[in-house]
Amino acid sequence: MKALHIAIKDLLITLRDWQGMLIFLVMPMVLTAILGAAMNSNFTDAPSLGQFEMALIDEDDGELAVALRAVLDTPLLKSLIRVIEMTEAEAIDRIAAGKLQVALVVPQGFTSSVYAGNDASLMVLKEAGSSLRPMVVQGIANSFVEYVSAGRIAASLAVRQAMLGSSNIDPMQTAGHIVEQLHALILQFREEVAEPHRSLISAFQYYAAAMAVMFMMSAGGVGLESIAVEKRNLTWERLMASPTSPVYMILGKFLTVLLVNSLQFMVLMLGTTLLYKVSWGDNMLMVVAAGVCYAVAVSGLSLLVAALLPLSKAGLGVWEIGVQACAALGGSMVPLIIFPKVLQQMARLSPNFWGIRMFTALMGGETLQLTHVLPLLAIGTVALCIGAGHLVFKQRSA
Amino acid sequence: MILEVKNLSKSFKDKKAVDQISFGVKEGEAYGLLGPNGAGKSTTIGMIFGLLKPTTGEVVVNGFPLIKQPEQAKSCMGYVPQEIALYPELTATENLTYWGRMYGLGGAKLAQRVAEVLQIVGLSDRAKSTIETFSGGMKRRVNIAAALLHEPKVLIMDEPTVGVDPQSRNHILETVKKLNAAGLTIVYTSHYMEEVEFLCTRIGIIDHGKIIAEGTVPELRRIVGEVATLVLQVSSLPEGLLATLHGLSELNTVAATLEVLQITAGDAAQALAAVTQVLADYRVKLRSVDIKEANLEAVFLHLTGRALRD
Ligand SMILES: Nc1ncnc2c1ncn2[C@@H]1O[C@H](COP(=O)(O)OP(=O)(O)OP(=O)(O)O)[C@@H](O)[C@H]1O
Numbered sequence: 001m002k003a004l005h006i007a008i009k010d011l012l013i014t015l016r017d018w019q020g021m022l023i024f025l026v027m028p029m030v031l032t033a034i035l036g037a038a039m040n041s042n043f044t045d046a047p048s049l050g051q052f053e054m055a056l057i058d059e060d061d062g063e064l065a066v067a068l069r070a071v072l073d074t075p076l077l078k079s080l081i082r083v084i085e086m087t088e089a090e091a092i093d094r095i096a097a098g099k100l101q102v103a104l105v106v107p108q109g110f111t112s113s114v115y116a117g118n119d120a121s122l123m124v125l126k127e128a129g130s131s132l133r134p135m136v137v138q139g140i141a142n143s144f145v146e147y148v149s150a151g152r153i154a155a156s157l158a159v160r161q162a163m164l165g166s167s168n169i170d171p172m173q174t175a176g177h178i179v180e181q182l183h184a185l186i187l188q189f190r191e192e193v194a195e196p197h198r199s200l201i202s203a204f205q206y207y208a209a210a211m212a213v214m215f216m217m218s219a220g221g222v223g224l225e226s227i228a229v230e231k232r233n234l235t236w237e238r239l240m241a242s243p244t245s246p247v248y249m250i251l252g253k254f255l256t257v258l259l260v261n262s263l264q265f266m267v268l269m270l271g272t273t274l275l276y277k278v279s280w281g282d283n284m285l286m287v288v289a290a291g292v293c294y295a296v297a298v299s300g301l302s303l304l305v306a307a308l309l310p311l312s313k314a315g316l317g318v319w320e321i322g323v324q325a326c327a328a329l330g331g332s333m334v335p336l337i338i339f340p341k342v343l344q345q346m347a348r349l350s351p352n353f354w355g356i357r358m359f360t361a362l363m364g365g366e367t368l369q370l371t372h373v374l375p376l377l378a379i380g381t382v383a384l385c386i387g388a389g390h391l392v393f394k395q396r397s398a
Numbered sequence: 399m400i401l402e403v404k405n406l407s408k409s410f411k412d413k414k415a416v417d418q419i420s421f422g423v424k425e426g427e428a429y430g431l432l433g434p435n436g437a438g439k440s441t442t443i444g445m446i447f448g449l450l451k452p453t454t455g456e457v458v459v460n461g462f463p464l465i466k467q468p469e470q471a472k473s474c475m476g477y478v479p480q481e482i483a484l485y486p487e488l489t490a491t492e493n494l495t496y497w498g499r500m501y502g503l504g505g506a507k508l509a510q511r512v513a514e515v516l517q518i519v520g521l522s523d524r525a526k527s528t529i530e531t532f533s534g535g536m537k538r539r540v541n542i543a544a545a546l547l548h549e550p551k552v553l554i555m556d557e558p559t560v561g562v563d564p565q566s567r568n569h570i571l572e573t574v575k576k577l578n579a580a581g582l583t584i585v586y587t588s589h590y591m592e593e594v595e596f597l598c599t600r601i602g603i604i605d606h607g608k609i610i611a612e613g614t615v616p617e618l619r620r621i622v623g624e625v626a627t628l629v630l631q632v633s634s635l636p637e638g639l640l641a642t643l644h645g646l647s648e649l650n651t652v653a654a655t656l657e658v659l660q661i662t663a664g665d666a667a668q669a670l671a672a673v674t675q676v677l678a679d680y681r682v683k684l685r686s687v688d689i690k691e692a693n694l695e696a697v698f699l700h701l702t703g704r705a706l707r708d
């Protein structure tokens with residue numbers, strides 16, 4: 001209860017100084033508009049449906065090429081990619097003419113190469129300058145090759161069995177077999193790279209989420225600042241002289257950031273919905289719950305930094321630098337897909353990554369999953385525990 | 399004993415801020431800690447409230463050892479910090495309500511106590527104004543009010559009148575005096591000896607982290623010995639007058655230069671009565687009298703060779 005009273009008092013002070021909070025509301029709205037408009041073409045021409053054309057050049061004419069066609073024919077990928085078959089020369093012409101952005105080549109001998117246990121790969125041709133779509137195709141190609149290579153023994157066994165059992169090889173059966181397992185892989189791939197559904201959402205949606213997570217973290221500095229002010233004003237001392245355990249003080253500050261962040265999120269969500277017609281998802285309650293989960297991560301981190309850093313202007317400066325770094329690393333500035341693989345992996349260190357992943361999933365029509373919220377809740381709780389432990393220890397040994 | 403401080407020491411790095419301080423405060427008493435800047439008053443109070451961890455020693459409040467039962471011990475004390483510890487953006491009522499909650503108050507009782515303490519410090523009419531609009535003296539008064547909400551057994555004040563205009567200062571002193579008269583135990587630190595003399599029944603003089611003398615005001619004065627100096631301007635010095643004055647048992651020493659008598663005595667009032675009687679007998683007119691009582695300033699000077707305030 002005391003923790004809640006501490007937070008309510010902080011919230012009251014924060015709201016009295018509402019001009020100070022304005023920047024955390026206006027800036028993300030403005031940046032969402034600018035970045036959303038600027039990056040829209042990078043996402044998809046039709047914001048609501050991110051389908052694009054891809055040429056398929058089959059020089060192999062083997063079983064695996066058939067299997068690949070079957071993969072591309074799954075509803076999941078069909079909604080994203082419209083496949084047109086043509087020759088390599090045709091594709092190169094079209095790309096040169098600017099009529100096509102990307103082509104996927106199944107080279108001659110691909111199937112036999114894989115069955116023989118040799119290295120084999122699919123080739124992606126792309127228009128110079130476009131990066132996002134070729135990357136999607138490259139991702140699909142890589143997953144496919146990875147799968148069939150890893151499963152090449154099983155595949156060749158299946159083929160041999162088919163050859164022994166009947167004189168006719170049924171490529172469709174083999175494809176069906178692979179697709180079945182590839183489906184799971186693609187789902188996972190879609191999860192990890194988050195590309196297909198990112199393409200299904202508009203740039204405005206993406207940046208509404210990206211800016212919200214960035215500026216919510218920025219507003220987390222309120223927690224640091226209010227601790228610094230309490231120490232300076234000696235209200236912290238007065239509280240420590242009262243029969244209030246330092247644990248309440250820390251929980252109170254955690255709640256302060258949580259409340260400020262949650263309010264901020266709701267304003268941003270309503271603002272982007274009304275002004276930019278951004279759809280955050282079908283279930284408002286779920287979206288708000290997601291916002292609160294992200295706020296938990298920010299609140300925990302704010303306390304952790306407050307505990308570890310000297311509480312001064314410099315401390316706040318370090319927080320702001322951290323906010324920028326997390327934003328860049330986690331995909332708040334530019335979508336992760338244009339980063340190299342290593343950076344895409346490192347993005348997981350940034351709460352922004354998990355926040356954007358969660359919000360874009362909701363925007364793409366998914367429901368809120370444990371895998372969305374757990375990383376954020378874990379960041380928040382671990383940071384809170386370390387931060388609180390450290391602060392209490394510092395207080396006890398003053 | 400409401401408050402027992404036993405062998406408290408605090409060192410910052412190699413500097414001893416407080417050095418083996420011990421004192422006890424009885425219920426209803428007003429105990430003063432008098433000492434110059436940097437003597438260790440705030441450090442001592444910080445340790446009493448558990449804000450600083452003592453290097454050695456312990457604090458017991460109303461029978462509760464601070465280390466073992468901090469919440470019970472802290473509940474018995476009201477803390478008036480040396481600086482204003484309030485939220486400037488919040489009103490007096492909002493501040494006091496918040497602090498009341500931190501001491502476990504709530505509901506109608508809390509609202510009633512907030513109104514009462516505002517009454518005590520004379521700020522009922524400013525209840526709804528934010529603290530940032532208050533004068534320095536008014537802030538100090540709210541600073542005190544916040545320590546009274548939970549009806550503590552002992553009110554511990556760290557230089558509550560620093561930087562305050564004389565009017566507010568008098569108001570604060572009168573308020574504290576009244577609270578003490580109503581039975582509240584007070585611990586009051588200051589480097590103003592007038593304040594401590596006015597308020598306190600017992601005083602500890604603190605310097606360089608040590609209590610160098612302790613007692614009631616008369617007890618402390620006795621340390622200096624001769625208590626008061628009387629300077630009298632008289633119309634004449636007839637023969638025999640000095641000899642008669644020397645014979646008075648109420649006086650310690652008598653010196654005369656031209657028409658000025660310089661007398662030291664243990665009790666200024668008794669000495670003056672005796673001297674005026676003698677002067678009347680000799681038909682000498684008294685033109686002016688100046689009594690300089692030995693004060694705590696003199697005691698401090700006597701003990702340390704330094705003035706209380708530089
Ligand atoms: N955190 C600290 N670190 C180092 N030295 C300190 C610290 N706090 C106090 N001191 C030193 O301890 C000594 C006692 O300080 P303290 O604040 O207790 O004095 P005080 O009697 O309250 O003085 P004042 O009348 O100026 O308030 C001083 O010499 C001071 O410089």
Ligand SMILES: [Mg+2]
Nearest residue numbers: 439440480557
């Ligand atoms: Mg002090």
